[in-house]
Amino acid sequence: MGGVIFMAGIYIHIPFCKKACHYCDFHFSTNTALKAQMVDAILKEIELQKNYARNEPIETIYFGGGTPSLLEQRELFRLLNAVAKNHAIISHPEITLEANPDDICLNKLHQWRQAGINRLSIGIQSFFQEHLQWMNRAHSSIQAFNAITQSQDAGFNNITIDLIYGFPALSDEQWQKNLENAVKLDVKHISPYCLTVEEKTALHHFVKKGQVAAPSEEQGAKQFEYMTDYLIQNGFEHYEISNFAKSGFLSKHNSNYWKGKSYIGHGPSAHSFNGNSRQWNIKNNAEYIRRINTSNDWYEKEELSAETRYNEYVMTSLRTQWGCDLIYIKNKYGNNLYEYLLMQAKPYFQSEKLIYENEILKLSSSGKLLADKIASDLFWI
Ligand code: SF4
Structure with missing residues (x-):
C-alpha cells in the first residue's frame, strides 16, 4: 500500500x-x-x-x-x-x-x-x-x-x-x-x-x-x-x-x-520543528556543552497552537513562488481562518500587492518589497 x-x-x-x-x-x-x-x-x-x-x-x-x-x-x-x-x-x-x-x-x-x-x-x-x-x-x-x-x-x-x-x-x-x-x-x-x-x-x-x-x-x-x-x-x-x-x-x-517539513537542529542556538512543537537550543557554547553532558535542559520548547502554525504557514508560504494555499488553510484550520485570511487580504488585492488565483495567494512584484508587513497583517492575533 x-x-x-x-x-x-x-x-x-x-x-x-x-x-x-x-x-x-x-x-x-x-x-x-x-x-x-x-x-x-x-x-x-x-x-x-x-x-x-x-x-x-x-x-x-x-x-x-x-x-x-x-x-x-x-x-x-x-x-x-x-x-x-x-x-x-x-x-x-x-x-x-x-x-x-x-x-x-x-x-x-x-x-x-x-x-x-x-x-x-x-x-x-x-x-x-x-x-x-x-x-x-x-x-x-x-x-x-x-x-x-x-x-x-x-x-x-x-x-x-x-x-x-x-x-x-x-x-x-x-x-x-x-x-x-x-x-x-x-x-x-x-x-x-x-x-x-x-x-x-x-x-x-x-x-x-x-x-x-x-x-x-x-x-x-x-x-x-x-x-x-x-x-x-x-x-x-x-x-x-x-x-x-x-x-x-x-x-x-x-x-x-x-513547506513545513520537520527538521532537527543540533548545536548551540539551533532550532528544531516537528509539526507540533518548536524548540531552540541555548545560545552559549560552554553552557550548551555543560548541559548536554549533565542534564536534559539545553533547549526551550514551545507546543504550537493552531493559530501559531497558521501564522507561520502564512509567513513562510507567502515568501515563496508557490504562494499560500487557501484550500490547505481551509482543510487544516477551518472555514473561520480561511474567511479571516481573505478579509485581511482584501485591501492588498485592491492595491495589487497580492494576487489571488485558483485559491492561491501570492505577492506581486511590488508586494515582495512589503512581504513582512503584509504577512503580519494576515496573522491571526
Ligand atoms: S561572523 Fe561568522 S557567522 Fe557571522 S557572517 Fe561572519 S562568518 Fe558568518
Missing part, C-alpha cells in the same frame, strides 16, 4: 568564526578553544534527539554557522557518521556545507567531496575589497573569486553564494557588477540579503554613534528590483524572496523548511 512518506532535514550549527563580521547577529564565538568538546557534545545531541522527528528518513543535512568550513575532515566524518548511525538517510541526500572563501583550498575541497558534501554555500557577500573590509570579513576579493572557481574545478557543481545589498558603501553600479560576476562565474544559486542593522552588533554601535550611515530603505528597494529583473533575465527562478536558483538547483533543505 502506498502512502505519503514524510521526510526530515538535519541542521548542524558550528558556532565558531575566525573574525566577527560587523553586521552579524548569528550565534558564534571567535574563541575556538572549545571546538573539540563542541563536536563531542553535538555527537551526543544527535543520539539524544534521534526520535524527535518520528524516525522520518533524512532527506537533507545542512552544516551552518558560524563557520562549518573550520571543521577538520575527521570532525566532519564523525558528525556525518553519527547522523547515519541514528537515522535512516535517503539514497541521494542533499548535504550542504557553508564555507567561507578564506577556508577554501584544493585539499579541503577534496576532503569535503570524500565526506559526501554535495552542495557548497559560499559566503561571498561582495566581490569588492572595500566592502569586505567594511564588513570586517576574513576574506579578500581575490579569495572570493578563487573560492568559486576552485570549488567548481574540484567537482562542486551545486554552489550557492550569499551576497549583501542595501548598504551605504554599495553603489548601484557595484551591485550590478556583483550580480554580473555571479552570473559569469556560473553559480547555480544565489541568496542575496538586504543588510539590516541588528541590535548588539558592531554595525549597530557604529550607526548609533554616527560613524556609519544607516542603510536606506529606498536604496534596498531599488537594488532588490534591479536584482530581481536581472537574475530572472539570466535564467534564475526567484523561488523565495531571498533565493534565486537555476532550474534543478533549488535548495531542498530550505524549501523543506518553507
